Amino acid sequence: xxxxxxxxxxxxxxxxxxxxxxxxxxxxxxxxxxxxxxxxxxxxxxxxxxxxxxxxxxxxxxxxxxxxxxxxxxxxxxxxxxxxxxxxxxxxxxxxxxxxxxxxxxxxxxxxxxxxxxxxxxxxxxxxxxxxxxxxxxxxxxxxxxxxxxxxxxxxxxxxxxxxxxxxxxxxxxxxxxxxxxxxxxxxxxxxxxxxxxxxxxxxxxxxxxxxxxxxxxxxxxxxxxxxxxxxxxxxxxxxxxxxxxxxxxxxxxxxxxxxxxxxxxxxxxxxxxxxxxxxxxxxxxxxxxxxxxxxxxxxxxxxxxxxxxxxxxxxxxxxxxxxxxxxxxxxxxxxxxxxxxxxxxxxxxxxxxxxxxxxxxxxxxxxxxxxxxxxxxxxxxxxxxxxxxxxxxxxxxxxxxxxxxxxxxxxxxxxxxxxxxxxxxxxxxxxxxxxxxxxxxxxxxxxxxxxxxxxxxxxxxxxxxxxxxxxxxxxxxxxxxxxxxxxxxxxxxxxxxxxxxxxxxxxxxxxxxxxxxxxxxxxxxxxxxxxxxxxxxxxxxxxxxxxxxxxxxxxxxxxxxxxxxxxxxxxxxxxxxxxxxxxxxxxxxxxxxxxxxxxxxxxxxxxxxxxxxxxxxxxxxxxxxxxxxxxxxxxxxxxxxxxxxxxxxxxxxxxxxxxxxxxxxxxxxxxxxxxxxxxxxxxxxxxxxxxxxxxxxxxxxxxxxxxxxxxxxxxxxxxxxxxxxxxxxxxxxxxxxxxx
Amino acid sequence: xxxxxxxxxxxxxxxxxxxxxxxxxxxxxxxxxxxxxxxxxxxxxxxxxxxxxxxxxxxxxxxxxxxxxxxxxxxxxxxxxxxxxxxxxxxxxxxxxxxxxxxxxxxxxxxxxxxxxxxxxxxxxxxxxxxxxxxxxxxxxxxxxxxxxxxxxxxxxxxxxxxxxx
Ligand code: SF4
Ligand code: SF4
Ligand code: SF4
Ligand code: FES
Ligand code: FES
Numbered sequence: 040x041x042x043x044x045x046x047x048x049x050x051x052x053x054x055x056x057x058x059x060x061x062x063x064x065x066x067x068x069x070x071x072x073x074x075x076x077x078x079x080x081x082x083x084x085x086x087x088x089x090x091x092x093x094x095x096x097x098x099x100x101x102x103x104x105x106x107x108x109x110x111x112x113x114x115x116x117x118x119x120x121x122x123x124x125x126x127x128x129x130x131x132x133x134x135x136x137x138x139x140x141x142x143x144x145x146x147x148x149x150x151x152x153x154x155x156x157x158x159x160x161x162x163x164x165x166x167x168x169x170x171x172x173x174x175x176x177x178x179x180x181x182x183x184x185x186x187x188x189x190x191x192x193x194x195x196x197x198x199x200x201x202x203x204x205x206x207x208x209x210x211x212x213x214x215x216x217x218x219x220x221x222x223x224x225x226x227x228x229x230x231x232x233x234x235x236x237x238x239x240x241x242x243x244x245x246x247x248x249x250x251x252x253x254x255x256x257x258x259x260x261x262x263x264x265x266x267x268x269x270x271x272x273x274x275x276x277x278x279x280x281x282x283x284x285x286x287x288x289x290x291x292x293x294x295x296x297x298x299x300x301x302x303x304x305x306x307x308x309x310x311x312x313x314x315x316x317x318x319x320x321x322x323x324x325x326x327x328x329x330x331x332x333x334x335x336x337x338x339x340x341x342x343x344x345x346x347x348x349x350x351x352x353x354x355x356x357x358x359x360x361x362x363x364x365x366x367x368x369x370x371x372x373x374x375x376x377x378x379x380x381x382x383x384x385x386x387x388x389x390x391x392x393x394x395x396x397x398x399x400x401x402x403x404x405x406x407x408x409x410x411x412x413x414x415x416x417x418x419x420x421x422x423x424x425x426x427x428x429x430x431x432x433x434x435x436x437x438x439x440x441x442x443x444x445x446x447x448x449x450x451x452x453x454x455x456x457x458x459x460x461x462x463x464x465x466x467x468x469x470x471x472x473x474x475x476x477x478x479x480x481x482x483x484x485x486x487x488x489x490x491x492x493x494x495x496x497x498x499x500x501x502x503x504x505x506x507x508x509x510x511x512x513x514x515x516x517x518x519x520x521x522x523x524x525x526x527x528x529x530x531x532x533x534x535x536x537x538x539x540x541x542x543x544x545x546x547x548x549x550x551x552x553x554x555x556x557x558x559x560x561x562x563x564x565x566x567x568x569x570x571x572x573x574x575x576x577x578x579x580x581x582x583x584x585x586x587x588x589x590x591x592x593x594x595x596x597x598x599x600x601x602x603x604x605x606x607x608x609x610x611x612x613x614x615x616x617x618x619x620x621x622x623x624x625x626x627x628x629x630x631x632x633x634x635x636x637x638x639x640x641x642x643x644x645x646x647x648x649x650x651x652x653x654x655x656x657x658x659x660x661x662x663x664x665x666x667x668x669x670x671x672x673x674x675x676x677x678x679x680x681x682x683x684x685x686x687x688x689x690x691x692x693x694x695x696x697x698x699x700x701x702x703x704x705x706x707x708x709x710x711x712x713x714x715x716x717x718x719x720x721x722x723x724x725x726x727x728x729x730x731x732x733x734x735x736x737x738x739x740x741x742x743x744x745x746x747x748x749x750x751x752x753x754x755x756x757x758x759x760x761x762x763x764x765x766x767x768x769x770x771x772x773x774x775x776x777x778x779x780x
Numbered sequence: 781x782x783x784x785x786x787x788x789x790x791x792x793x794x795x796x797x798x799x800x801x802x803x804x805x806x807x808x809x810x811x812x813x814x815x816x817x818x819x820x821x822x823x824x825x826x827x828x829x830x831x832x833x834x835x836x837x838x839x840x841x842x843x844x845x846x847x848x849x850x851x852x853x854x855x856x857x858x859x860x861x862x863x864x865x866x867x868x869x870x871x872x873x874x875x876x877x878x879x880x881x882x883x884x885x886x887x888x889x890x891x892x893x894x895x896x897x898x899x900x901x902x903x904x905x906x907x908x909x910x911x912x913x914x915x916x917x918x919x920x921x922x923x924x925x926x927x928x929x930x931x932x933x934x935x936x937x938x939x940x941x942x943x944x945x946x
Contacts, residue, residue, distance in 0.1 A: 207835050207837065207838070208837065209837075210837040210838065210840065210841040211841055211844075212840060212841060212844030212845075213844045213845070214844070214845050214847075221837065221840065221841075221844075222837075223835065223836075223837045225840075
């Protein structure tokens with residue numbers, strides 16, 4: 040059946056059909072007809088500045104910019120005529136009049152759109168013989184440099200920073216030949232330092248402080264890895280030369296993050312070469328941690344644990360929210376089967392068990408992916424501050440606001456930046472009480488508004504003024520309006536837990552249409568740690584342990600230390616002593632084994648330290664906070680350190696578990712797919728990076744005997760738990776200085 | 781703290797009401813601010829951005845676009861010599877060269893005593909009476925070098941506080 044909303048046109052004699060409203064340049068692209076462009080960028084406002092996309096359209100007297108023309112029925116287009124070719128040549132000749140053509144030393148050489156276009160469409164010679172104007176390069180921040188002569192004034196950076204990031208830190212000064220891009224503070228930038236302007240720059244005008252003049256694109260291998268910082272799961276393409284990770288960027292845009300990376304995903308990865316990286320096992324001898332061999336360290340751990348088992352001492356295990364799924368799964372297996380202990384936990388930052396309990400009996404339709412936020416008609420955001428803590432989530436929310444007029448309802452105890460996109464904003468003293476009220480219990484007064492948000496100054500002319508008029512009618516109006524919405528996505532952070540999550544789901548389920556949920560947890564594999572059963576009372580896939588078999592949770596384990604209640608504590612990729620300082624005397628009777636990248640507060644007190652590889656140095660899978668599972672690929676290495684998976688397998692072998700064999704992430708993944716509820720994912724999709732959704736919905740999840748309070752990190756854009764401290768770049772940007780703790 | 785007089789602040793408030801989008805008041809605000817302060821000081825940029833709830837960057841973008849908006853101080857008398865086509869044909873470039881010699885400064889420069897500054901400008905809309913020179917808001921037309929000298933003498937005298945008849 041012919042879709043009435045389809046428009047028919049002809050391009051170069053080829054008949055095309057595209058949805059009404061499509062831009063001509065997109066129509067051509069969809070059908071494999073290339074129309075070159077510089078200033079056009081999908082999903083940013085139109086600019087029509089470069090004239091590269093000119094095409095001939097019948098009945099129109101002059102050449103037209105394909106990036107601004109909307110297709111119409113019967114349109115006849117020629118993008119391949121002599122006139123068009125000449126126009127392109129002139130456009131390039133014009134752009135090159137003051138372009139330095141320093142490709143051999145330019146950072147963008149080899150991945151420059153201007154270079155490619157000149158090669159393909161340009162003339163061999165320009166007619167301008169006047170001297171070019173040189174300007175010195177400018178450093179705008181530790182991560183952003185500007186080379187003015189190379190700029191072709193496409194304004195992509197200006198739009199990406201303003202429309203995409205809602206930062207508005209780049210602008211254009213002057214006019215005509217003097218026009219130039221300028222940073223927010225005259226000679227420097229104060230911004231979110233995301234570097235998206237650099238990625239989007241088609242030439243080498245904006246360059247990255249971390250990468251510039253280090254190497255050439257063709258000298259690197261490009262490895263699609265998943266960012267190891269927040270829980271959103273962006274793909275960051277690692278540029279690796281001789282085993283060293285030189286940069287992370289987003290040039291192929293194939294991840295769930297599309298065009299986006301925040302400063303952590305792009306620049307934070309320099310922690311991998313921090314001088315304090317652990318490269319040898321350490322053992323405490325004469326009160327000091329001293330380097331020892333792997334063999335000695337593994338033997339020591341195995342021997343002590345066997346002794347403790349014999350003496351029936353308690354062993355606690357604290358796992359990581361950054362290790363891979365295969366490692367988390369193996370860690371719980373190691374704890375339960377090899378160490379034989381139920382005392383297992385991880386640092387929890389979102390209440391997944393409560394969510395899945397509340398969603399018992401439902402399916403995939405009730406879970407939202409991060410991407411769904413880009414098109415949602417309405418979103419309710421409870422707690423958290425996505426802009427710094429979940430930058431991709433915030434990017435997607437802004438996207439929805441911009442492209443689909445998403446109505447964003449924010450319920451928060453503070454004042455967060457997303458207020459600028461909020462349709463209704465309620466600032467409340469108690470989130471739990473406010474959620475209870477939404478769910479129809481109690482009075483609005485029980486959750487008093489602590490402040491009333493002024494309507495923010497909207498930068499988007501397309502937002503109807505009426506919709507942003509008043510934000511101060513209070514919670515009653517907030518609830519009334521939400522009740523009129525359909526197909527709401529409810530996003531909530533670790534600022535609510537337990538019964539509040541259940542209340543929230545009950546409220547969501549009372550709304551019309553299909554309500555979907557998204558819980559925001561800190562750290563790259565927080566969700567994986569939860570799904571893989573790093574809980575004292577839940578096995579992988581949220582299967583409850585047998586009644587009465589639950590072990591101690593994280594806080595109980597730490598509380599047991601001063602009472603000499605644990606004979607051993609094994610901490611894998613976590614730093615619990617940072618928030619719970621432990622006196623040396625408290626550990627006298629506890630054999631503390633720590634496995635990490637750095638000598639953290641926890642590792643410093645250990646009896647035995649195993650040096651571990653980071654996420655960018657090993658292969659496996661990770662699950663983002665929305666449950667999308669993605670492959671992690673090995674970029675660099677770190678001589679002397681081993682992956683957590685390998686360490687676990689070696690420890691098992693040392694403890695006499697012959698059946699465990701050598702570490703093999705693929706085999707473990709098979710086991711996860713077979714054993715863990717919701718992880719029976721199609722391997723082809725998984726490996727192709729399609730980020731399939733894990734569905735650990737498993738019926739009721741019993742409330743833990745001792746519900747553990749969540750402890751969200753409340754990271755800023757420039758901090759990332761303990762790991763962020765080891766990134767020189769995160770520490771160098773001036774905006775982050777106040778964040779250092 | 782506003783760098784502007786209370787009268788100007790009041791005028792801004794009134795201006796901002798006049799347009800459907802507040803930011804449309806930006807260009808007139810900049811002009812009036814420059815008239816009062818002589819140039820657009822950082823404090824002026826900051827205050828105008830604040831009034832319009834725009835970033836300072838957005839204000840600077842607009843200032844940069846218009847050559848008549850200045851972010852540097854000028855002399856007490858800002859001499860703008862037109863060298864566009866009509867004036868050029870009738871000796872505008874000689875007037876400009878003469879100013880450079882007499883004032884000892886070049887394009888967009890201010891003499892050391894702060895009395896005069898010089899700028900070579902594009903058509904100021906006085907082509908019928910070319911060559912034309914604009915000093916602050918005053919036009920002087922159909923000039924010869926001698927006439928221009930007299931005019932500049934008069935401004936110099938005014939700056940010294942002398943009464944003149946011209
Ligand atoms: S780094 Fe990000 S926030 Fe800063 S100017 Fe570039 S795009 Fe804007
Ligand atoms: S700096 Fe790059 S992205 Fe920005 S206008 Fe210039 S060429 Fe375009
Ligand atoms: S948003 Fe999160 S996952 Fe994405 S780059 Fe930033 S820290 Fe990494
Ligand atoms: S892409 Fe159409 S004018 Fe630049
Ligand atoms: S050309 Fe000088 S005033 Fe018009």
